[in-house]
Amino acid sequence: MSGLSEVLARLDQCAATSLSELIEFASIPSVSAQPAHQADMERAAGWLMERFKRAGLQTVERWPTAGHAAVYAEYLGAGEDAPTLLVYGHYDVQPPDPLEKWHTPPFTPTVRGERIYGRGVSDDKGPLLLTVQVLDAYLSTLGRLPLNLKFLFEGEEEMGSAHLNELVAQNAGRLGADFVLSADGGMWSASVPSLTVSARGLAALELTLRGASKDLHSGRHGGSVHNPLHALASLIAGLHNESGRVTVPGFYDGVADLTPQQREGIRQLPFSDEAYLNQTGAPAVYGEVGYSTLERQWHRPTLEVNGLWGGYTGEGSKTVLPAEAHAKITCRLVPGQEPERIAQLLRTHLERRLPPGITLQIHSSDHGARAYRLPDDHPGAAVAREVLAELYGKPPLDVGMGGSIPVLETFQSVLGLDTVFFSFAVGDEDIHAPNEFFRVPRLYEGQKAWAQFWWKLGQQKLAERRPS
CATH class of the missing domain: 3.40.630.10 (Zn peptidases)
Known part of the structure; x- marks a missing residue:
């Protein structure tokens, strides 16, 4: 033996x-x-x-x-x-x-x-x-x-x-x-x-938008000062276009397209969107136009909102105009992208689109990865x-x-x-x-x-x- x-x-x-x-x-x-x-x-x-x-x-x-x-x-x-x-x-x-x-x-x-x-x-x-x-x-x-x-x-x-x-x-x-x-x-x-x-790599940020110095009565002050939740919703909605691409300037710089060999390797895998939807419970696939589900997951960079919160979210109604709104965002990266650069590009993009009457604080996570x-x-x-x-x-x-x-x-x-x-x-x-x-x-x-x-x-x- x-x-x-x-x-x-x-x-x-x-x-x-x-x-x-x-x-x-x-x-x-x-x-x-x-x-x-x-x-x-x-x-x-x-x-x-x-x-x-x-x-x-x-x-x-x-x-x-x-x-x-x-x-x-x-x-x-x-x-x-x-x-x-x-x-x-x-x-x-x-x-x-x-x-x-x-x-x-x-x-x-x-x-x-x-x-x-x-x-x-x-x-x-x-x-x-x-x-x-x-x-x-x-x-x-x-x-x-x-x-x-x-x-x-x-x-x-x-x-x-x-x-x-x-x-x-x-x-x-x-x-x-x-x-x-x-x-x-x-x-x-x-x-x-x-x-x-x-x-894939990772860049993570947390956003805090502030308007008034304290929560206000929405009846008395609504329409008179900017609502941070409205501003945040607008910023988030503008991070992708109708084709599912990230709109941050420079986000795709250095990103190579898939090689024919990579695409062929993915096609050989026993994968179907139907089975994937059954597994996830999602009604339809979604993402950057021109790429399959696995191509997007493995070889394309993405930007996802992981959490949004602010104002009153308890039971019943509270007619508040919140002082703050928050979001957590992560970007999954591919070769050619540096976490620090992507975080800075996103910061610059959000600051340029910030409406008057709102301040923005961004915290970048220390746990990024190439x-x-x-x-x-x-x-x-x-x-x-x-x-x-x-x-x-x-x-x-x-x-x-x-x-x-x-x-x-x-x-x-x-x-x-x-x-x-x-x-x-x-x-x-x-x-x-x-x-x-x-x-x-x-x-x-x-x-x-x-x-x-x-x-x-x-x-x-x-x-x-x-x-x-």
Whole structure:
């Protein structure tokens, strides 16, 4: 029996234990956004540290931040000439609200059929945990790994990874690797293997419009002073034209159109607008004219209003002319766009269109991110495609991510590392929503795939992996 076969056999033997561990880990309500769960965050970090130690690692550390700590662990026994991977994931989860929508308690993970339900089982505790279980299988059977591994599991991803950039910069000397292999992310569907090769960037702003110094009686003052809600509605309505394009001057500067290859790749995907509408509950698709739904989601920049508020919104009527109106806006970006520049363009555009009698205050979020694309010839992508093709019997399709992951820019700008997504979560598993679930077979498929990835990469020579 070869070394890899022994590892895979060990994983099969421990299948029931692997699932039990996920149930135990997901029972910890590690909700990073809520201060009431501070102790639970510490408990989850401690649980991970103990699991690493049980797997056989000697170097396991809690890395504190100004918020929630990260967990770092390393195996460097393969030697300097062996490949080195930085494995990324996050142990924090989203709040479970609304609780009344859950069929079973969110932090009492429940297995029904081939699914395990619970907050965080898909995002990201299941995909994260299986990497540690594969590590354990290697060390318990072979006593070694074919490559060096560094694990960085943060506790603030669901809060925008607020302190990760600083943490990575402080520890850059210890985080050197050939590339990042991410347990976070997801696949296109349970039946179609895929490799995520791009993610859009992000620029976020919050607007505050002010008129009078206090709320006024709408009967006495309406029509005499400007209503901030009216001004805000006008500004928002003017941010897109009838073709769905953003009207901010300069917004599309530097944005390349899709290549024929990109369009053909999207056409090969098993996607239909009808199925998409059934999934979302929306009555019709909408967006920039001239592009398909997936082309807009993955390769075109967008501007969306995430929230509008002001005045009286309680029960009944209150005839108020509000002093303030507010909005939250996010722009999803593509290669060629810089978050700071887009935020400034939007600021300038809004200020120029501001009506008299209204003042505007704009707060730009610190959690912007550039768009990301994995190089087509990346050695990690080649290994991932080979592993997925062997596992599922067909080559994976390249897909994009409409959302943004700020950590991608952190790894690239601070460490100079590309990130290969290798998660076995699926996009329909209701992450961030009630009744989040993870397919139990994906736990075992992910274990096999990670074991094979490490084995295959470990057989490659350094010169073969690094471009000249």
